[in-house]
Amino acid sequence: MWNKEKQSPPADRGHAVALIIFLLGLGTLLPWNFFITASQYFNGRLMVANATSNATSGGATKDYNYDSWMALLSQLPLLLFTLLNSFLYQWVKERVRVAFSLIIIFFLFSLTAALVEVNMQPDTFFSVTMATVWFINMFGAVLQSSLFGVVGLFPPRYSTLFMSGQGLAGIFAAVAMLCSILSNADRNSAALGYFITPCVATLGTLLCYLLLPHLEFARFYLNRSQSDKVDTSKELLSSTEKKDLEAKGKFVGESEESQERSSVLAVFKKIWLMALCVTCVFAVTLSVFPVITVRVQTVYKDNEAWKQVFTCVCCFIVFNAMDLVGRSAPSLVQWPSKESRLFPVAVLSRLVFIPLLMLCNVENPRLTVLFTHDCAFVTIMALFSFSNGYLASLCMAYAPQLVRYKDCETAGSLMTFFLVLGLAVGASFSFLLGKLVTA
Secondary structure, three states: OOOOOOOOOOOOHHHHHHHHHHHHHHHHHHHHHHHHHOHHHHHHHHHHHHHHHHHHHOOOOOOOOHHHHHHHHHHHHHHHHHHHHHHHHHHOOHHHHHHHHHHHHHHHHHHHHHHOOOOOOHHHHHHHHHHHHHHHHHHHHHHHHHHHHHHOOOOHHHHHHHHHHHHHHHHHHHHHHHHHHHOOOOHHHHHHHHHHHHHHHHHHHHHHHHHHHHOHHHHHHHOHHHHHHHHHHHHOOOHHHHHHHHHOOOOOOOOHHHHOOOOHHHHHHHHHHHHHHHHHHHHHHHHHOOOOHHHEOOOOOOOHHHHHHHHHHHHHHHHHHHHHHHHHHHHOOOOOOOOOOHHHHHHHHHHHHHHHHHOEOEOOEOOOOOEOOHHHHHHHHHHHHHHHHHHHHHHHHHHHHOOOHHHHHHHHHHHHHHHHHHHHHHHHHHHHHHHHHEO
16 A cells, blocks of 8 residues: 555645645635626616616516526536536546636636627526526536545645635625726726636636646645555555465455445445535525625615625625635634534524524515614624634535545535535525515
């Protein structure tokens, strides 16, 4: 067998691999975050186009329910193609999957940027946008699942760095949107600049991925699985020799079964609790974010400047900043432990955030508003997002620790599937909660 004592890992010089994995995490969630943060742009454009169309035809105003449809049509392809990637990784090389996905995402972002300057009927614009959301998340699913499998080959702290990078993607998108809102450019120019930003970032992600195998520290872990197979084939004795040694009481070794990858079902049996926990974490989050949170309004309605940036700052920037803090926290402290019964209790306790956010200062509320002030909303959002990032990061870091090294890639793919399952379940519930909260 390959022996870690004979070959210790080299140093991660300048933390280059850590930085690249952090940036890869950022790149995987750029598509989702740029579309979700652009909620005001898409809703505003649909509203204007709808009003113009109605003034001409005399038709009724149509509610496109962009936020819920965007969330659902983002998560369904993520769910389907994350599952498909569990089979794709056996037939298509991971390098091809990742590079091809990033190239397609780049072209889809370029298309979205180009459409900013194109006048379209609201139905056509909505259909094209939803189709773009579907396909960009389809390739995003293959990208995310493939990279989780790669990151699973590295020490556990790199999984935390990858998750932290995903958290930064939200801040990146929110700050880009804030800059576009505060710029003196007209609406189309600001939106064009906003959507060009992820085009450049996606190309940067591709370059980082291509650079990774050329770093000594990364090569050590990326080639480790293959080294296991080579060293095993050299060191395994023939069955005849093994029987002779066993008869003499001199052979002690692992069974042949331990040299092979476990089945998907066998891996799931070891990580099922972490899989269900990560599903619950994201189901709670997507059921209210963004469909409920973007409807919360400031109490300072006379302050036009604050009113204009309130949703971007208090919803998206607060959420993504605290989510990033939560994703980074496990590198300092990991509590509860993976064996603790308190871990699933902590995950289930996040259900309290659903009614808390529904009772904030929502526009045209059906329910009684209990939390009217902006500070109350920001406090709830901060706790909500921190717990999301912290518990999700723990789930993704704990799962590979519950299986053998050779099963880490399978565990990573399974955890990604259940993560996306949670997103899809939450997005589905968002339709119902959206109807309940607003008149």
